[in-house]
Amino acid sequence: MKIIAKIILVLLVLPAIGQNKLMDRNAQIKFESNAPVDDDVRAVNKQVAAILVEESGDLAFQVLIKGFEFKKALMQEHFNENYMESDKFPKARFKGGIADFSTLSLNSEPQNVDITGELEIKGKTKGISVSGTMAKSDDGYILDAKFPITITDFGIKIPELVADKVSKVFDVEVHAEFKK
16 A cells, blocks of 8 residues: 555656746736827736746746736726726736747847747636747746737726727736746
């Protein structure tokens, strides 16, 4: 019985051995909507957890919705309470990877990379493909990406009263510095 338990333990631990996971606990996500009429909607979140598996290029991001900071407190309140329902849906997530990561010859100069995966916001998941850049740093990698998201894809509803003041597409920027 002890031998079987040891074998099971080894089988559970082996996949984790050799996988070099790099992290950034303070990755940054910005978003912006160029509103047609009123103030632009802009926010930044510096409380983003990100993981990169070096051997495979697998990526994962987790974003605390209440971590987004706006210039105007009222805009932040509306974002959390009315649009994102952050008490009900406190986190957004991305899980995917960098295409052909093992064949990249990364150095300190940013290289174009393709990132694919699933983005979950407000309990709705959508497959996305984006382009970005990646460079090798002294102790890891730096990843930058910029891409649009359509808010209706994730069930984000804009009240009719302000519908003409808020764009339906938001530009998202991601910056992560993965370190060993």
